[in-house]
Amino acid sequence: MSQLVWSNDLNTxxxxxxxxxxxxxxxxxxxxxxxxxGDRAAIGEVIEGMVDYTLSHFAFEESLMEDAGYEFLRGHQxxxxxxxxxxxxxxxxxxxxxxxxxxxHGLLRRWLFSHIRSDxxxxxxxVKGNMKALVRDQSKEGWxxxxxxxxxxxx
Ligand SMILES: [Fe+2]
Ligand SMILES: [Fe+2]
Numbered sequence: 238m239s240q241l242v243w244s245n246d247l248n249t250x251x252x253x254x255x256x257x258x259x260x261x262x263x264x265x266x267x268x269x270x271x272x273x274x275g276d277r278a279a280i281g282e283v284i285e286g287m288v289d290y291t292l293s294h295f296a297f298e299e300s301l302m303e304d305a306g307y308e309f310l311r312g313h314q315x316x317x318x319x320x321x322x323x324x325x326x327x328x329x330x331x332x333x334x335x336x337x338x339x340x341x342h343g344l345l346r347r348w349l350f351s352h353i354r355s356d357x358x359x360x361x362x363x364v365k366g367n368m369k370a371l372v373r374d375q376s377k378e379g380w381x382x383x384x385x386x387x388x389x390x391x392x
Contacts, residue, residue, distance in 0.1 A: 240266045241346055247353050249361045251368065253381065254301075257294045258353055264290065265345045272338050280338050284328055287345075289390075292321065297388040298357070305367035307360050316356055320348060 241262050248255050264287035271279035295317040302310045327341045371377045 240269060241350070247350060249353070249357060251361065251365055253385070254298065254357070257290075257297070258349075258357075261287065261291055261294065261349060265342070265349065268338065268342050268345070272342060281331065284331060284338075284341070288324060288328060291324075293388045293390070295321070297384065298360075300384055300388070301364045301368070302360050304371075305360075305363045307363045309359065313356055313360065316352070320352075 243259060243262055247258065249258075264283060268280065268283045268287065271283050299310065299314055299317070302313060307313075323344065324341070327337045327344070330337045331341070368381075371380055
């Protein structure tokens with residue numbers, strides 16, 4: 238299956254978010270490669286890494302929305318939650334020996350770009366304004382690296 242290719246309309250304009258989204262795209266493409274190679278152990282490893290990273294991304298994104306007082310935070314959280322549940326179900330099936338990696342790969346490919354273009358794009362205005370204010374406020378210096386450290390494991 239062809240690789241997912243980043244296109245400029247996926248950029249939110251919030252660099253830290255864009256680089257996280259690109260990392261998730263990389264995971265999805267790595268999953269495609271591992272599938273093509275028919276390497277079950279590699280597929281399992283990629284799924285694990287991707288789930289872990291995506292959970293961190295969701296938590297980070299939700300904290301930005303919360304800090305900004307974004308009015309549709311709850312709805313956005315719900316969308317993340319349902320997605321996480323679907324992926325976790327598939328991961329459990331994979332671990333139980335069912336080859337669901339094709340289905341999972343398809344879901345990820347369809348879901349991610351449409352989520353970035355609609356749900357994520359919707360919070361950009363609110364979050365960006367708040368981030369600028371935080372950066373201007375000297376007393377909050379370092380908040381970005383602090384919150385990244387909170388959600389992402391050093392690797
Ligand atoms: Fe996102
Ligand atoms: Fe999101």
